[in-house]
Amino acid sequence: MTSPALPLFDAFPALAGRLPHVPLGTFPTPFTPLRLPGLPDVQLKRDDLSGLVYGSNKVRKLEFLLGEARAAGASEVYTIGFAGSNHALATAIYARQLGLRCTSLLMPQHPHPTVRTHLLAALGIGATLQPVCCWTLALWDARMARRAYRIPPGGTSPLGVVAYVNAAFELAAQVHAGLLPAPDLLYVPFASMGTAAGLSIGLAACGLPTRIVAVRVIGRLLQPPSGLGRLLRGSLAYLRECDPSFPAPARLGENLEVRDNFLGRGYAIPSGEGREALALVCEACGVILSETYSAKAMAALLADARAGKLRGRNVLYWNTYNNRDLGPLVARANPDDLPRAFRRYPGA
Structure with missing residues (x-):
């Protein structure tokens, strides 16, 4: 590095x-x-x-946002995005690199093969994936904020x-x-x-x-x-x-x-x-x-x-996209461990 x-x-x-x-x-x-x-x-x-x-582009943002989380003494972070969010995946990867637990609150989106790839990669790195919708997002956001450091959507x-x-x-x-x-x-x-x-x-x-x-x-x-x-x-x-x-x-x-x-x-x-x-x-x-x-x-x-x-x-x-191979992270995941709401997304 x-x-x-x-x-x-x-x-x-x-x-x-x-x-x-x-x-x-x-x-x-x-x-x-x-x-x-x-x-x-x-x-x-x-x-x-x-x-x-x-x-x-998420790596640059996370250097500051996870830096603040670590300075605050956080042991867990969470963020919000759509099911295939690049930001949610990047947050999971780099939080784990720093020894922080990570939960992603993920909303449904238009199906695309990368969605399943990102979900499995996040699962492979050890993230917790929580399905939410527009009616339950605020409740989950408030619940997570009581115990974890909030990384803003998109890192913005x-x-x-x-x-x-x-x-x-x-x-x-x-x-x-x-x-x-x-x-x-x-x-x-x-x-x-x-x-x-x-x-x-x-x-x-x-x-x-x-x-x-x-x-x-x-x-x-x-x-x-x-x-x-x-x-x-x-x-x-x-x-x-x-x-x-x-x-x-x-x-x-x-x-x-x-x-x-x-x-x-x-x-x-x-x-x-x-x-x-x-x-x-x-x-x-x-x-x-x-x-x-x-x-x-x-x-x-x-x-x-x-x-x-x-x-x-x-x-x-x-x-601003990722060009690193996610295959090793995906290979760690068991697709059966995906929350049921995420199993509908097709693979490549």
Whole structure:
């Protein structure tokens, strides 16, 4: 595990004494060039390789959130998500790495083979999987809060957002080291909002003139647009409370654009454009995208490229999916131990 000093803490040392953090991942994450015929070159930022057991954008967030849980003396954590939640699985894996018990409160979702894979992997790591629905979630949330530390859904909270403020400083350091030119555009999936919000605050603070194109992969009813403004303001206020010298941009979120037109039929439902993007990227450079998340963001990038909008621009795509093999974790699990409500999800 590579755990250099956090670039954010290097820039603002006072934050190191105020923000809880535990090293879990392998950083900085590398780049892979994506070259497709007739399209400009794109760099992929490989957060899918951010952990040795499990990658994705969740590892960065959990370094802070599980750091706070451990600082609070917690012996158990819990989180909330849909049945195939990447976040719930990542929380189970890294909580166990720190010796913490983990319970996932999981709601039903559209069936997809990855759902069963994630459920079995979580079972294999020793997580407790509790089925809930919209009527029972609040009851279970309150019950668990009495005994365990709550990791917010998606890892999104002001503290979780700090992880991607730090990631923006990591990117700036890689730009200054000559590993890639400063991106004009940065494409990223937009679900629980924390990744995009942290990048927006961090890129503004470190002076990169990059515009973020956040591609919605979850409906507005589940994630209303008004939530983004509150998250940006709350996260910036949290950072400035910890260190008043942290800069406040003149117009918070000005560098962030949310795209709504690549969601398709809804959350966790693959789209035709996303499937095409997934196949093109896999063939071109071997990187696997998620049909329901990261492939939709890549579909937006490819559509812009084909429309000529990326000509002469430096483009970065931030891969937030996991590319580590879950087979060893799945092999530990007995499918018969899945709660009955989860047995309906088909396998690959």
